[in-house]
Amino acid sequence: MSLMLTKEDLAKYPFLKQTTSYVERMQLNLGDLAAVEYSGILRKALTRIKDSIERNVRLTDLTDPESEIISYPLALALVYGSKSNWLLNRFATIEAKRVEEELRKEPRDKILEIAKSGFSWEIENANLKLEWEEFPFSIPLQSYLEVATSFNDAHWKLVNRYVKGGFVFLNSGSLTRLVSEGFKIRIIKRASERELHKFRIPEALIPYLDEILMHAQENMRFDEELPQGLVSEARPPCIVAIMEDVKFGKSLTHMARFALTTFMVNVGESVDDVLKLFGNVADFDEGKARYQIEHIAGMIGSRTKYKPPKCDVLRSFGLCIGMDEFCRNAKHPLNYYKRKLKIMSGPGGQTGARDRKE
Numbered sequence: 001m002s003l004m005l006t007k008e009d010l011a012k013y014p015f016l017k018q019t020t021s022y023v024e025r026m027q028l029n030l031g032d033l034a035a036v037e038y039s040g041i042l043r044k045a046l047t048r049i050k051d052s053i054e055r056n057v058r059l060t061d062l063t064d065p066e067s068e069i070i071s072y073p074l075a076l077a078l079v080y081g082s083k084s085n086w087l088l089n090r091f092a093t094i095e096a097k098r099v100e101e102e103l104r105k106e107p108r109d110k111i112l113e114i115a116k117s118g119f120s121w122e123i124e125n126a127n128l129k130l131e132w133e134e135f136p137f138s139i140p141l142q143s144y145l146e147v148a149t150s151f152n153d154a155h156w157k158l159v160n161r162y163v164k165g166g167f168v169f170l171n172s173g174s175l176t177r178l179v180s181e182g183f184k185i186r187i188i189k190r191a192s193e194r195e196l197h198k199f200r201i202p203e204a205l206i207p208y209l210d211e212i213l214m215h216a217q218e219n220m221r222f223d224e225e226l227p228q229g230l231v232s233e234a235r236p237p238c239i240v241a242i243m244e245d246v247k248f249g250k251s252l253t254h255m256a257r258f259a260l261t262t263f264m265v266n267v268g269e270s271v272d273d274v275l276k277l278f279g280n281v282a283d284f285d286e287g288k289a290r291y292q293i294e295h296i297a298g299m300i301g302s303r304t305k306y307k308p309p310k311c312d313v314l315r316s317f318g319l320c321i322g323m324d325e326f327c328r329n330a331k332h333p334l335n336y337y338k339r340k341l342k343i344m345s346g347p348g349g350q351t352g353a354r355d356r357k358e
């Protein structure tokens, strides 16, 4: 017997068939949503996009489920209308993370219902108990592969899964991940459909689209490709100071540890390299440190890759040490690093200053 899904459920899970029917029944025109009477919905849609640009994963706002439901297709239309792949990926990723967070709070039978309604997967209640794990669900192999091939983690490879009779057996956590990733893939794939290539945002919404694009542009600068691996000569003084403390085995404050780890992860250092760096620290615990680095790198947990704190924050923690001329206009240690790298690789600069770590 299928479960009754509430309006709140439709707001939380925009990929459900029931949500699509609900929106269709309202017969709203995209251009109309710029009108004053819909300003609450438009504001919600813009907040959704802004959150995705800034990587804020928020739970669904259920104070007014109806406007939350409509804000999703409006936000999606603005994202498609932007023709920005960067924004599309960011929006799909953050929406998928929000869904994952919501699903983690749901009971098993609800997760099953949502997965079935959202994707037409023939998932079954398996209730399989093996010695080492319980598998409440089974999914046809083909449906599993549609999504699981996009994960890099070995844990998703079929050889590491319990497969029998053409079905892959899953626990609630894995099904939750599969659903949220399936949602992300759907958002991204739809953008390449022919009708969306031709799609243009209605005139009345263009000022809002411009606002979004400007905000995206500011944040995109931060995501520009950095060389893979640390270039020692471009390190900001604050990071040099923390690295000196590490070299001498001093124990670091939580903020110093966080600043150094986020900085290293964002300049493309691997988890193992960051781990090696902390090997000298007095209270080093490899298992704990690996977990924290992987978390910061977005490989586990919330899957958000954290940025280092801004200069203001480092200053308030007494970590802005030895400022130099590059610090003058820097608001962020990564801006400092990028600017210095650019100057080093420009004419007369030390090109190929990539002789890496000390």
Ligand code: SF4
Pocket (backbone or CB within 6 Å): 236, 237, 238, 239, 310, 311, 312, 314, 315, 319, 320, 321, 322, 323, 324, 326, 327, 330, 331, 332, 333, 336
């Ligand atoms: S101004 Fe910023 S980049 Fe420079 S040392 Fe201080 S915190 Fe680091």
